[in-house]
Amino acid sequence: MNKTEFKQSFSQRLAEKFAMGVADASPNELYQTLGSLMTSTYSQDWQQTWTDYREAEQKQVYYFSIEFLPGKLLKSNLLNMGWLDMVTEGLAELGINLDDLAEVEPDMALGNGGLGRLASCFMDSIASMGLPGNGNGIRYEYGLFKQHFVDNYQVELPDKWLQKGNLWEIRKESKAVDVRLGGKVFMSDNDSGNLIPNYQGGVVLRAVPYDTGMVGYQNAIVNTMRLWSVEIPPEEEENYRSIEDRRTVEDLTSVLYPDDTSEDGRKLRLSQEYFFVSAGVQSILRYYKQLNRSIDTINRFIAIHINDTHPAMCVAEFMRLLVDDEQLSWERAWNLTKEVMSYTNHTIMAEALEKWPISMMGSVCPRIYQIIEEIDRRFVEEMTGVHDFDLIQRTRIIQDGQVHMAHLAIIGSHSTNGVAKLHSDLLKSVVLHDFYLLYPTRFNNKTNGIAMRRWSQLANPALSNVLDKTIGHLWREQPNDLRLLLNYVEDDRVLAALAEAKLENKKHLSTYIHEHCGIKVNPQAIFDVQIKRLHAYKRQLLNLLHIMKLYLDLKENPDLPMEPRVFIFGAKAAPSYHYAKSIIKVINEAANLINHDPMIKDKLKVIFLENYNVSLAERIIPAADVSEQISLASKEASGTSNMKLMLNGAVTIATLDGANIEIRDAVGEENIAIFGLTETEVYQYYENKNYSSLSIYQDSPIVQRVVKTLIDGTIPNIVAEGYEIFDSLIKYNDEFFVLRDFEDYCLAQESVNKAYQNKRHWSQISLRNIAHAGRFSSDDTVQRYAEDIWQIEPVFAHKNDRGVEHDSYLL
Ligand SMILES: *Cc1c(COP(=O)(O)O)cnc(C)c1O
Numbered sequence: 148m149n150k151t152e153f154k155q156s157f158s159q160r161l162a163e164k165f166a167m168g169v170a171d172a173s174p175n176e177l178y179q180t181l182g183s184l185m186t187s188t189y190s191q192d193w194q195q196t197w198t199d200y201r202e203a204e205q206k207q208v209y210y211f212s213i214e215f216l217p218g219k220l221l222k223s224n225l226l227n228m229g230w231l232d233m234v235t236e237g238l239a240e241l242g243i244n245l246d247d248l249a250e251v252e253p254d255m256a257l258g259n260g261g262l263g264r265l266a267s268c269f270m271d272s273i274a275s276m277g278l279p280g281n282g283n284g285i286r287y288e289y290g291l292f293k294q295h296f297v298d299n300y301q302v303e304l305p306d307k308w309l310q311k312g313n314l315w316e317i318r319k320e321s322k323a324v325d326v327r328l329g330g331k332v333f334m335s336d337n338d339s340g341n342l343i344p345n346y347q348g349g350v351v352l353r354a355v356p357y358d359t360g361m362v363g364y365q366n367a368i369v370n371t372m373r374l375w376s377v378e379i380p381p382e383e384e385e386n387y388r389s390i391e392d393r394r395t396v397e398d399l400t401s402v403l404y405p406d407d408t409s410e411d412g413r414k415l416r417l418s419q420e421y422f423f424v425s426a427g428v429q430s431i432l433r434y435y436k437q438l439n440r441s442i443d444t445i446n447r448f449i450a451i452h453i454n455d456t457h458p459a460m461c462v463a464e465f466m467r468l469l470v471d472d473e474q475l476s477w478e479r480a481w482n483l484t485k486e487v488m489s490y491t492n493h494t495i496m497a498e499a500l501e502k503w504p505i506s507m508m509g510s511v512c513p514r515i516y517q518i519i520e521e522i523d524r525r526f527v528e529e530m531t532g533v534h535d536f537d538l539i540q541r542t543r544i545i546q547d548g549q550v551h552m553a554h555l556a557i558i559g560s561h562s563t564n565g566v567a568k569l570h571s572d573l574l575k576s577v578v579l580h581d582f583y584l585l586y587p588t589r590f591n592n593k594t595n596g597i598a599m600r601r602w603s604q605l606a607n608p609a610l611s612n613v614l615d616k617t618i619g620h621l622w623r624e625q626p627n628d629l630r631l632l633l634n635y636v637e638d639d640r641v642l643a644a645l646a647e648a649k650l651e652n653k654k655h656l657s658t659y660i661h662e663h664c665g666i667k668v669n670p671q672a673i674f675d676v677q678i679k680r681l682h683a684y685k686r687q688l689l690n691l692l693h694i695m696k697l698y699l700d701l702k703e704n705p706d707l708p709m710e711p712r713v714f715i716f717g718a719k720a721a722p723s724y725h726y727a728k729s730i731i732k733v734i735n736e737a738a739n740l741i742n743h744d745p746m747i748k749d750k751l752k753v754i755f756l757e758n759y760n761v762s763l764a765e766r767i768i769p770a771a772d773v774s775e776q777i778s779l780a781s782k783e784a785s786g787t788s789n790m791k792l793m794l795n796g797a798v799t800i801a802t803l804d805g806a807n808i809e810i811r812d813a814v815g816e817e818n819i820a821i822f823g824l825t826e827t828e829v830y831q832y833y834e835n836k837n838y839s840s841l842s843i844y845q846d847s848p849i850v851q852r853v854v855k856t857l858i859d860g861t862i863p864n865i866v867a868e869g870y871e872i873f874d875s876l877i878k879y880n881d882e883f884f885v886l887r888d889f890e891d892y893c894l895a896q897e898s899v900n901k902a903y904q905n906k907r908h909w910s911q912i913s914l915r916n917i918a919h920a921g922r923f924s925s926d927d928t929v930q931r932y933a934e935d936i937w938q939i940e941p942v943f944a945h946k947n948d949r950g951v952e953h954d955s956y957l958l
Contacts, residue, residue, distance in 0.1 A: 182314040193369035211458035214263030218761025256290035274363035277941035283427035286374035299735035354426030446486035450937040456552035462559030488560035567785035596925030607769035609648035626921035642910040656770035672711035677775035681718035684782040717759030729868035771797040781826040794920035796913040813919040822895035823888040840881035
C-alpha cells in the first residue's frame with residue numbers, strides 16, 4: 148500500500164465506522180479507525196501464520212506468564228508492519244499528528260515491572276525472529292493501579308484500561324475451555340481397570356480466550372498472545388442466584404496482584420494461577436490432538452515455558468491431562484512432561500520464592516494437589532539411596548505443610564535458567580545449589596534482553612536519525628551493527644550530533660516535567676535517572692541520601708563547583724508495602740524542599756514523576772544522561788532498564804549486580820561507574836554475621852549528618868516516615884547495606900560529575916555505551932532459548948516458498 152492508497156483507505160474506513168470526515172473526528176475516533184485498518188490488514192498474515200504452523204507441524208513454544216507488560220501497541224505494530232513512515236506522512240497530509248492518536252491508546256499494563264516487560268519483549272522478538280511461539284496469560288479487567296501523589300503520598304487508582312474497548316484483541320468464544328476449581332476428588336477404577344477421578348462439588352468455570360496478534364518485524368509473521376478471561380458457563384447460570392455469587396467468579400480475572408515479590412492475595416491468587424495454567428494447557432492439548440499424532444510424540448511438537456514459578460502448576464496439569472484423560476501410564480506421562488516443560492527463575496531472594504499451604508492447594512485444585520503429592524513421593528523414592536537423606540528432604544516439593552513451586556518447576560522440567568550470568572551462577576552455587584547437585588545438566592543461563600526496536604527506533608527517533616546518518620540503517624535490523632559507531636569515537640561531528648539529539652530529548656522531557664510537576668528544569672543539567680519498582684533492595688534510599696549530601700554541601704557552600712543535576716525518579720510501590728511507600732513520601736518531601744530552596748537555584752532539582760509505566764519509560768529513557776543501577780550486589784537478578792538506558796546513551800552508575808556486570812564487560816571499566824560491595828563481600832557479611840550499620844554511622848561524620856536529615860526536621864512533614872527509615876538503617880541494621888555502600892557511591896557520583904565537565908569526553912563515553920548495547924537485544928536472547936531450551940525453528944524457509952517478502956502488506 149502506498150501513501151495515497153493509505154489516505155484513501157483511512158478516510159473511507161473513518162466514514163464507514165463513524166460516518167464522519169477527518170475534520171470532525173476526535174483523536175479517539177481517528178485512533179480506532181487507524182487501528183481497525185491495521186488489524187484488518189495483518190489478520191490475513193495472522194491466519195496464514197496459524198495455517199503455516201499447523202501444516203508444517205512446526206514445534207511451537209507456549210510462554211506462560213502471569214504478567215505481560217506490552218505498553219502501547221499502535222506505533223510498534225506500525226513499525227513492524229513497515230507502515231510507520233507511510234502512516235506518519237499520510238496522516239500529516241490529512242492534518243493529523245500520529246502522536247496525538249498514539250496518546251489515546253491506554254497502556255496495556257498487565258504486569259508490575261521487569262518480569263512482565265521481559266515477557267512482552269520476548270513476544271515481540273519471538274515473532275520478529277519468525278519463531279513459532281505464543282503467549283499465555285490472564286486478561287485482567289484492571290491493570291496495574293494508576294499512581295497519583297496526594298500530599299506527597301502514593302495514592303492508587305484503578306486502571307480501567309478496557310473501558311473504551313481494546314481494538315487489538317479478538318474474543319475467541321469457540322476456543323473456550325472449562326476449568327474446574329474447588330470441590331473434592333476421589334479415584335475409582337473404570338471398566339478397563341484404569342484409575343479415574345470422580346469430582347464432587349466445586350465449580351466449573353469457563354475460560355474464554357482473547358487473542359492479540361504479535362506482529363513480527365516486517366516478516367509477515369503474526370503470533371498470538373492468548374489471555375484468558377473467566378465467565379460463568381451458560382449451563383451453570385442457574386447456580387448463580389445473587390450478585391455476590393457472580394462477583395466471586397468475576398473476581399478471578401479482575402485484578403492483577405500489585406506485587407511481584409511478597410506473598411499477597413493468597414487464595415484468589417492461587418486460583419488465578421490454576422485458572423490460566425489449566426485453560427492454557429487444555430487448549431494446547433486440544434490443538435495437538437487435531438494434528439492426529441500419537442500423544443507419545445507431543446514433546447516433538449510442543450514446548451511449554453514457565454516464566455517464574457507462578458505457572459509451575461503446568462507440570463501437574465499436563466500430567467493430569469495425560470494420565471486422567473489420555474490414560475497414559477505415569478512413567479510415560481512423566482517423561483513427556485519433563486521434555487515439554489522448561490522454567491526460568493527470576494529471583495534470588497529466598498522470601499520471594501513462592502510457596503502454598505497444602506490445605507489451600509488441596510481446596511483450590513484438589514486433583515492437582517494429589518498429583519503433586521505423587522510427583523513428590525516418586526521423587527523421594529527415586530532419589531533415596533542415590534543421594535543423602537538431608538539433601539532429599541531439602542529438595543522435595545512438599546515440606547513443612549507447603550508446596551514449593553520452584554521445586555515443582557525444577558523437578559518437572561528439563562531446563563532451569565537464570566537471567567544473567569551472576570544470577571545463574573548464584574543459582575548453582577547458593578540458592579538452588581541442592582538442585583544443581585541433583586541435576587547439574589538442567590541449569591543454564593539466558594541473560595535477559597530488550598526489544599531494541601521499541602527502546603531505540605520508537606522511543607528515540609532523534610538518536611535513530613543520527614545513527615542512520617552515521618552508520619547506515621542496518622543497525623535497525625542487526626543491533627550488533629551499532630558497534631560500527633566505535634569508528635566515530637574521535638569524530639567531532641558525530642559526537643556533537645549525539646549530544647544534540649540528547650539535548651533535544653531532554654528538552655522534550657523538560658516540557659513534560661513542567662506540565663506535570665510545575666517545575667522548570669534546565670536541559671543542560673545532568674539528567675540522572677532511577678526508574679524501576681520501589682523496593683528496599685533496589686535502594687532508591689541510597690540515591691536519596693546522596694541527594695541530601697549534595698543539598699547539605701550546597702547549603703554550606705553555594706559556590707561548590709558542581710555540574711547542575713536533575714534527579715529523576717519513577718517508581719510504584721506495592722500498595723501493601725508500607726516501607727516503600729514511606730520512601731516515596733520522603734523523596735517527594737525532599738524534592739519539594741530542594742526544588743523551592745532559593746539558595747540552590749538551578750544546581751539541584753529532584754523530580755518524582757507519577758505513574759511510572761512503559762509509556763513514561765519511553766519518554767524518560769531517551770533523555771537520560773545517567774542510569775542508576777544501584778541494587779545491593781546479589782539482589783537484582785538481571786535488570787533490564789539498565790540495558791534500555793545504555794542503548795540510549797546513558798552512562799551507568801552501578802553495583803556489580805545482575806546484568807550490570809555484563810554491561811561493564813561490554814563497555815569496559817572506563818565507560819561505567821562501578822562502586823560498592825561485591826556479591827562475595829555481601830555473602831561474607833552474611834556468613835560472618837559481622838555487619839554493623841551502627842558502627843559505620845558512629846564512625847562516619849558524613850553518614851551521620853546525612854542520615855540525621857531523616858529525623859532532625861531538615862526534610863519537613865516526614866516525622867513518622869523519617870523515623871521508620873532511620874530505624875531501618877540504624878536499629879534494624881540496614882538490611883541492604885545502604886550505609887556500607889554510601890561513601891563509595893558518593894565517590895562514583897563525583898567521578899560522574901567530573902566526567903560530565905568535559906562534554907566531548909562525556910559524549911565519547913555515551914557513544915561507547917550505545918555501540919555496545921547490541922548484545923542485549925532480546926532477538927538474540929530468544930534465539931538462544933529457541934536453540935538451547937525449546938528446540939524450535941523459524942518458519943522463514945516455508946514462508947519464502949510462498950514468495951512472501953517484506954512488503955507483503957498490500958490491501
Ligand atoms: C524495563 C521496565 C522495568 C524493569 O526495570 P528494572 O530497572 O530492570 O527493574 C519496569 N517497569 C517498566 C515500565 C519497564 O519498562
